[in-house]
Amino acid sequence: MRKPDRLSAPCSTNPQDAGSSRRHFISQLAALSAGLSVVTPIAHGAGETTKTERAPDQSPDESSLVDITLRVNGTTRKLRVDPRVTLLDALRERLDLVGTKKGCDQGACGACTVLLDGTRVVSCLTLAVMAQGKEITTIEGLAQAEELHPVQAAFVKCDGFQCGYCTPGQIMSAVGCIREGHIKSDAEIREFMSGNICRCGAYPNIVDAIKLAAEGKGAI
Amino acid sequence: MKAFNYKLAGTTEEATSAGTQSAFIAGGTNLVDLMKIDVMDPKELVDINQLPMRGIALDNAGLRIGALERMAYVAERPEIVEHFPVISQALLKSASAQLRNMASIGGNLMQRTRCGYFRDVMMPCNKRVPGSGCPAFAGENRMHAILGVGDACCATHPSDLAVALVALDATINLQGPKGSRSVKLDDFYLLPKDTPDREHAIEPDELITEVTVPNASWYRRSAYLKIRDRESYEFALCSAAIALDLDGSKIRDARIAAGGVGTKPWRLPDVAEALIGKQVGQSTFERAVELAANDARPLSQNAFKVTLLKRTLVRALMQVGGGVA
Numbered sequence: 001m002r003k004p005d006r007l008s009a010p011c012s013t014n015p016q017d018a019g020s021s022r023r024h025f026i027s028q029l030a031a032l033s034a035g036l037s038v039v040t041p042i043a044h045g046a047g048e049t050t051k052t053e054r055a056p057d058q059s060p061d062e063s064s065l066v067d068i069t070l071r072v073n074g075t076t077r078k079l080r081v082d083p084r085v086t087l088l089d090a091l092r093e094r095l096d097l098v099g100t101k102k103g104c105d106q107g108a109c110g111a112c113t114v115l116l117d118g119t120r121v122v123s124c125l126t127l128a129v130m131a132q133g134k135e136i137t138t139i140e141g142l143a144q145a146e147e148l149h150p151v152q153a154a155f156v157k158c159d160g161f162q163c164g165y166c167t168p169g170q171i172m173s174a175v176g177c178i179r180e181g182h183i184k185s186d187a188e189i190r191e192f193m194s195g196n197i198c199r200c201g202a203y204p205n206i207v208d209a210i211k212l213a214a215e216g217k218g219a220i
Numbered sequence: 221m222k223a224f225n226y227k228l229a230g231t232t233e234e235a236t237s238a239g240t241q242s243a244f245i246a247g248g249t250n251l252v253d254l255m256k257i258d259v260m261d262p263k264e265l266v267d268i269n270q271l272p273m274r275g276i277a278l279d280n281a282g283l284r285i286g287a288l289e290r291m292a293y294v295a296e297r298p299e300i301v302e303h304f305p306v307i308s309q310a311l312l313k314s315a316s317a318q319l320r321n322m323a324s325i326g327g328n329l330m331q332r333t334r335c336g337y338f339r340d341v342m343m344p345c346n347k348r349v350p351g352s353g354c355p356a357f358a359g360e361n362r363m364h365a366i367l368g369v370g371d372a373c374c375a376t377h378p379s380d381l382a383v384a385l386v387a388l389d390a391t392i393n394l395q396g397p398k399g400s401r402s403v404k405l406d407d408f409y410l411l412p413k414d415t416p417d418r419e420h421a422i423e424p425d426e427l428i429t430e431v432t433v434p435n436a437s438w439y440r441r442s443a444y445l446k447i448r449d450r451e452s453y454e455f456a457l458c459s460a461a462i463a464l465d466l467d468g469s470k471i472r473d474a475r476i477a478a479g480g481v482g483t484k485p486w487r488l489p490d491v492a493e494a495l496i497g498k499q500v501g502q503s504t505f506e507r508a509v510e511l512a513a514n515d516a517r518p519l520s521q522n523a524f525k526v527t528l529l530k531r532t533l534v535r536a537l538m539q540v541g542g543g544v545a
Contacts, residue, residue, distance in 0.1 A: 064225055083226035083265070086252070106253050113318055122318045125252045129226050130245070130267060173318065182317070194452035195316025 068132050072097065073141030083129050088112045090128035091138060099139035099168045103197070110196035113169040113176075114138050120176030122195075139168035142175070150220055151175050154213035155206070162200035170196045174210045175220060183214045222261040229266050232273075232427065236397050238266045240424040246288055246324035249315070250331045258341050259332075259348060273326070273429045278303060283433040287326030287392075291381070292317065294325060304433065306442035306461050310384035313446045316453045326428035328381050329392065329405070330420065334455055335375035336360060346372040347416040362521040363457070366529070368483035369517045373416030375483060377409065378455050382485040384444055387461035387477035390433045396426035405431075409484035416483075438465035438473070445536035447480070447528065456480030458528045460536035464500070469544045471495045471504075478512065481529050488512050491533065500541040502534065509533040 070077045072095060079094055088105070091097040091114070100123060103111030107125040114123045115137040142149035148156070151174050161167040173196045177183065182192035189207050198206065213220060227242075229235035235244065243262035245251055246269055254260040274286040278299045285294055294300055295311035314320060314328070337343045337355050344352035356364055356374050364374045382405065390405045408421050422428070433439075442463035448454040459479035465472040474492040477485055494508040509530045516526050 064223060066226060083224060084221045106256065107249055107319060110316065110318060119321045120318050121322050122249075125249050125319075125322065127226070127245075127248060127252065127265075130248065130269070176321075177317065180317070191452050192317045195318045 066129055068129050070095075070128065070131060070136060071134065072136045073138060074135075079128070081128055083127065085128045086124055087114070087126040087128045087131045087136070088123035090131075091123065091136075097138050097140050100172075101165055101168055103166065103169070108197070109166070109169075110173055111166050111169040113172040113196065115172060115176060118176075118179065120173050137172070139172060142171070149175070150216055151178070151209070151213040154209040158205045158209035158212055159202075160206040160209035161198070161202050166196060166198045166200075170198065170206055174206070174213065177210065178214045178220050183210060186211075221255045222258065224255075224262055225264045227264060227266050228270060229268055230270060232271050232395055232429070233397075235266050235268050235271060236395060236425050236427055238264060238425070242266050244268050244427060246327045247290065247319075247322040248327075249319050249323045250327060254332060254339075257339060259339055268427065271427075273427075276300070278435065280435060282435045285325055285431045285433075287428045287430055288324050290321060291315075291323050291325065291328060292320035295320065302440065303435070303437075304384075304388070304439050304442065306384045306387065306439070306444045306463060307381070307433070309444035310380040310446075310459075310461060313444060313459075314380045325381070325431060328379055329385075329408075329428060329431070331379055332419075333375035334378050335364065338375060347375060347412070347419070350415070350417045357519065360521070361519040363455070363480075364519055364522055365483045366481050366513065366516040366518045366522060366525045367478075367486050368411050369519075370412040370414065370416065370483070372414055373412035373483065374519060375412070375416070376455075376480055377482060377484050379485065380444065380446060380456065380459060380479055382409070383459055383477050383479035384461040385431065385433065386485040386487050387475045388433050388439060388442075388463060389475070390431055392428050393430040393432065394422060394426045395429045396423055400429070402432070406485075406487055412483050436463075436465070439463050439475075441466065441540055442475075443536060443540045445532060445539060447532050458525060458532045460532045462533075462536045462540045464495075464537070464541045466500065466541060466544055469500050471498050471500060471541070476533065478529055478533065481516075481525050488533075490514075495537075500537075500544050502538060502542070505534045505537040505541075506530075509537075 065080050066083055067080050077095055088102055091100050100114055101111040103109035105124045107122050112123040113120050116134045142152060151171050155171055177192050182188050186207050189210050242264035245265045245267055273288040276297055277284045291311050295308050301308045337345045338347050343355055346354050354373055365376045386406045391402045392405055393400055393402045403421055410418055444461050446456050446459040448457055456479045458481050461477045463475040474495045476488040476492045490511040491508050494511055498504045512533055513526045513529055518526055
């Protein structure tokens with residue numbers, strides 16, 4: 001993706017940014033690289049996004065913006081977006097649902113896996129405008145109040161992660177995998193989880209966690 | 221990504237009248253990826269997911285698959301698993317579970333090559349910018365084709381499904397503003413020759429609406445073998461789609477195609493012909509596959525694919541027919 005011209009500007013020229021949080025800083029960078037920053041949020045998360053400059057050729061024509069309605073974790077969210085915005089960027093940069101991770105951003109690592117109508121997909125290759133009318137479930141939507149989802153609990157119990165960056169994607173993918181019934185053997189679990197890369201190499205424990213969670217399949 | 225307008229098509233007529241600057245989108249797994257890296261930059265995206273190109277039907281006339289059905293769904297339908305195992309296996313060995321849930325059958329058949337030069341807009345590429353040159357011939361070409369290589373391009377076709385379908389003599393139905401027509405899938409894929417930018421015998425405003433596969437009961441005896449650098453979630457170094465019609469241990473008929481080695485999904489009718497009337501077995505298969513790479517043009521890094529192709533074919537043939545003898 002083409003880089004904006006003045007990447008450092010919003011962080012170096014605005015004195016109000018001196019006390020920015022790490023998340024706020026990262027959010028600015030991500031919004032710049034995602035070409036999202038000229039869009040004014042009209043829903044939750046408005047205070048989190050900062051207006052910044054961008055290369056002229058990236059400026060979307062106001063008339064090309066689209067009003068969309070997403071159903072995320074049981075809640076209806078309304079947004080005005082450039083059609084280029086992926087579901088991943090809409091979730092992270094506009095709806096503050098940062099549990100869904102951006103890894104490769106090209107459909108190769110699975111870190112951004114979410115469920116659409118209960119089916120696992122990569123949100124980095126899903127355009128937000130095309131996710132309308134579907135029930136979107138992210139990692140934030142799995143737990144019931146303070147009670148972890150069985151797959152989350154199994155990942156904790158089996159130590160199915162090390163650094164944790166791929167974990168939300170692994171867990172969402174595992175939920176899909178169990179629902180699909182692709183859990184008949186370790187080999188089948190590994191094959192059907194191959195779209196989720198773990199650079200720490202927690203694979204054996206991830207397989208264990210999926211088997212453990214699948215034992216109580218009724219709840220998944 | 222370049223800016224585009226998004227349009228949801230309500231009817232096929234509406235979709236095919238969108239104009240030549242637009243691109244159809246179903247699953248988007250290939251198109252959105254290529255748009256992000258500026259390899260494709262349509263002015264308009266026409267979302268075809270509401271169109272009625274759905275359903276799977278099997279009768280005496282053949283198998284029909286709606287172009288909008290998703291790979292994961294088609295792969296595990298009982299009629300496909302039972303009657304066309306080569307199709308099911310090719311689908312299940314494609315991409316990842318997430319991508320198979322997203323990607324449509326029509327989109328899979330239209331997917332673009334994985335050649336690194338094609339995907340890098342800083343590099344010349346005759347497929348992307350006709351006449352700009354091809355760095356692969358003198359560069360990184362281990363993954364590239366040995367069959368169907370022209371002077372302008374040596375990129376492989378990436379689809380596994382297409383290999384299974386050309387082996388079984390599938391046809392596809394195309395719908396455009398002027399009406400519908402059907403094309404043999406093998407004819408649909410064009411050799412690069414001097415115009416590698418022209419990959420498919422399709423007009424910009426035409427849609428793939430349906431795939432049709434002839435119904436032969438012996439297609440039940442079929443399989444897809446995929447050889448790759450890692451066990452899962454990787455494109456083929458070489459693959460084989462095989463169907464054998466056996467009378468006892470004698471071969472009545474055969475369908476054979478290879479993937480990962482050709483600039484298009486590569487049918488091997490000469491190998492199939494050489495098997496007819498012979499007894500199944502390792503020596504029969506080894507003799508027949510000698511014909512597979514006769515026209516091969518190996519590149520600096522991929523001469524191993526000549527041997528790999530033959531061994532992949534023999535192993536796949538043994539898998540399908542070896543247990544009979």
